[in-house]
Amino acid sequence: MKGRIFCQCFSFDCQFKVHSAQEFIEDFFKDNPVPCTHTTMDLFGRLADEVIRDDGQIKRCFDEWIDEVQISDNLRQMLLNEDSEAYLLYDEPERNEFLFRLLLHFAIGGRLCQFEDSIHPYLDIVKALYKDLITVQKDPETRKLQVISHVYKVVAKDDKGRAFYPDSGQQQHLNTFAYLIIDPLKRLAFVLHHRFGNGQF
Secondary structure, eight states: OTTTEEEEEEEOSSOOOGGGHHHHHHTTOEEEEEOOOOSSSGGGGGHHHHTBOTTSBBOEEEEEEETTEEEEEHHHHHHHOTTSTGGGGSOHHHHHSHHHHHHHHHHHOOTTOOOOSBSHHHHHHHHHHHHHHOOEEEOTTTOOEEEOOEEEEEEEEOTTSOEEESOOSSSOOTTOEEEEEEETTTTEEEEEEEOOSOOOO
C-alpha cells in the first residue's frame, strides 16, 4: 500500500450540523454513511479461536485467490471468503463498521502485499489510525464514551454516473476506497483514500 494510501485533513469554518450533512459532503463528494460506533478494539476479540493462535500468530490455510487477493491464512478467509467458517464470525452490520473496514483494508494491502504472520501489526495500525481519525466524548447522561465523528464512504461520479474517484476503472476493487471522516467538535474533515494496485518500492 506504500505510496497508494493517503490521508488528508481539512478544516472548515462553519458549524457542522448532522441534518445538513448531505449538503456539506456534496461539497467534497457523493457519500454513503459508514457505521462508526466502537470505542475499543473489543470487536476483534473473537478472532482468537478460529483465526489466530494464543500468541497472536495467524492460522495458515491452503492458498487461493479472491478478487486479485492471495488468501493464505484464516484472517483473509474471514475477511473475503463467504464460504469459510471463519467468515461467519462477523455479521453484515459488524462488517460495515469503519473499524472492521480498516482491518480489512490493511490486511488485504496492495497488489504486491507482503502479509504479516501475526495479527498484532494489523491491530496496531488499525488502532493508531482509528484513534487519529475518530473523536469520542462522554455521553452526559450515561457517562459512557461515544463516537461523535461521522464517517462516509465517498465516490465521485460524472454526469453519466461513472465513478472517477477514488478510481476511474470499470470495476472498482474492494480495496480501492475513499472515506470522509467529519469531526464536528474540532471542525475537521479527513479524507482517507487508497487505490488498489502496485505500491512504490
